[in-house]
Amino acid sequence: MYPLPGFLHKMGFRQYRLTITMPTKQPILSEYTPFQANVLQEPSVAYAYLHANPVHLCEEFEPPFYTLSRYADVSTALRDTQRFSSEFGQGPRFTPPAGMLSNPPQHTFFRALVQQAFTPRAIDAMSARVYRLAEELLAQRTPQSWDLHDDFAFPLPVIVISEMLGVPAEDLHLFKTWSDASVAAMGAEDPAAYAQPLADLAQYLRNAIADRRQHPGGDDLITGLVAARSEDGRGLEDEDILSVVTQLLVGGNETTTSLVTNAMWRLLAHPAMWSRMCADPQRLIPVAIEESLRFDPPVLGLYRNTTEAVSLHGVTIPANCKVMLHYAAANRDPEVYDHADVFSLDRPAQRHLAFGLGVHFCLGAQLARLEATACLSALARLCPHLKLNGPSTRITPFFLWGRRTLPVCEQQPTA
Numbered sequence: 446m447y448p449l450p451g452f453l454h455k456m457g458f459r460q461y462r463l464t465i466t467m468p469t470k471q472p473i474l475s476e477y478t479p480f481q482a483n484v485l486q487e488p489s490v491a492y493a494y495l496h497a498n499p500v501h502l503c504e505e506f507e508p509p510f511y512t513l514s515r516y517a518d519v520s521t522a523l524r525d526t527q528r529f530s531s532e533f534g535q536g537p538r539f540t541p542p543a544g545m546l547s548n549p550p551q552h553t554f555f556r557a558l559v560q561q562a563f564t565p566r567a568i569d570a571m572s573a574r575v576y577r578l579a580e581e582l583l584a585q586r587t588p589q590s591w592d593l594h595d596d597f598a599f600p601l602p603v604i605v606i607s608e609m610l611g612v613p614a615e616d617l618h619l620f621k622t623w624s625d626a627s628v629a630a631m632g633a634e635d636p637a638a639y640a641q642p643l644a645d646l647a648q649y650l651r652n653a654i655a656d657r658r659q660h661p662g663g664d665d666l667i668t669g670l671v672a673a674r675s676e677d678g679r680g681l682e683d684e685d686i687l688s689v690v691t692q693l694l695v696g697g698n699e700t701t702t703s704l705v706t707n708a709m710w711r712l713l714a715h716p717a718m719w720s721r722m723c724a725d726p727q728r729l730i731p732v733a734i735e736e737s738l739r740f741d742p743p744v745l746g747l748y749r750n751t752t753e754a755v756s757l758h759g760v761t762i763p764a765n766c767k768v769m770l771h772y773a774a775a776n777r778d779p780e781v782y783d784h785a786d787v788f789s790l791d792r793p794a795q796r797h798l799a800f801g802l803g804v805h806f807c808l809g810a811q812l813a814r815l816e817a818t819a820c821l822s823a824l825a826r827l828c829p830h831l832k833l834n835g836p837s838t839r840i841t842p843f844f845l846w847g848r849r850t851l852p853v854c855e856q857q858p859t860a
């Protein structure tokens with residue numbers, strides 16, 4: 446227990462216990478790039494270095510970019526859309542303004558229309574289907590040896606978003622290929638290698654949009670986007686809808702998969718924690734999900750570009766530079782979180798930046814939480830004896846974080 450000073454008690458703060466189950470000390474790096482092997486393998490080895498160098502310039506990428514890593518700086522920049530603009534994309538390269546990858550007022554217009562499909566009521570209405578899907582996927586596993594990524598955490602969000610978009614089941618595999626290509630293109634210095642799958646995705650969506658314009662009346666998301674109107678009666682052009690749907694695929698698939706794999710990877714690494722969660726799922730699944738989002742955010746950081754020179758901690762970032770806002774490092778800022786490097790089911794609820802902040806706050810956060818809750822609930826109910834079964838690998842884009850493979854097996858306790 447950490448004793449609380451008396452005045453905090455009087456203010457209503459309660460004592461809490463953090464169960465320390467993760468290594469707390471990371472070696473401090475003497476240098477850093479996000480592309481170093483040890484940083485790719487475990488990004489958190491760099492956070493103490495980044496916090497000590499709070500405006501870091503990475504020259505190993507074209508274009509070079511700055512990184513902000515302290516909670517206060519990242520959250521201030523996220524709120525400051527005037528100086529930290531989203532106009533040229535959320536990735537490390539400059540890309541043309543499109544859809545919600547923009548600033549107010551364009552962003553406000555798009556977001557208001559797309560939000561119509563993501564109301565709490567709309568997400569609630571999907572709940573039973575998502576829970577059923579998680580159980581159906583698990584029913585197909587081979588308990589002796591299976592992969593929690595390939596067999597479970599990857600198909601679920603792709604099926605959910607494809608069903609939302611009204612994509613026929615036989616085209617699901619195309620959507621996975623396309624969403625992977627879109628994410629890889631976003632992080633690549635030269636995205637030309639992904640031009641063909643992206644062109645195929647665009648053509649597929651153009652056909653789907655044309656179909657919905659001819660046959661309105663469905664209840665899928667593309668029909669909703671075709672029909673959506675702002676207060677003054679304006680709607681979305683085909684190319685706008687294309688950009689929005691692509692953003693939903695990029696933003697919503699691999700990230701949700703990573704939330705599930707990251708949470709399970711940490712929990713299964715500490716079997717006592719996993720058993721504890723299985724014994725009290727109602728209470729501890731939401732706690733495990735929020736702690737995983739804080740500790741292992743699936744998006745390590747996204748980018749803004751400076752519209753003017755910005756001086757911070759004695760460093761001047763020139764105008765028109767890409768700046769990575771490092772959510773993951775901010776989520777481990779010791780100024781904000783006690784024992785920031787500890788993964789704990791006893792942490793009191795505290796805001797994290799895994800879904801961003803401000804006007805671009807993740808539109809799919811409630812959907813992601815629903816999907817992760819359904820996945821962890823099904824796993825706790827149907828596979829309480831789950832164990833890690835060998836080493837896992839990470840996904841490749843350097844600014845994302847999740848398991849690409851997560852081999853597991855189930856072992857009944859011996860009588």
Ligand code: HEM
Nearest residue numbers: 535545696697700701704743799800801805807808809813
């Ligand atoms: C665990 C899963 C997820 C994580 C970690 C995540 C993370 C994020 C983050 C950090 C942002 C902020 C972007 C910025 O500030 O530039 C964002 C925005 C966004 N996310 Fe998510 N996301 C997740 C799931 C989803 C899902 C399931 C969807 C939809 C199907 C989605 C759709 C979006 C959209 C459309 C935006 C842009 C919002 C805007 O610019 O106004 N996300 N997400």
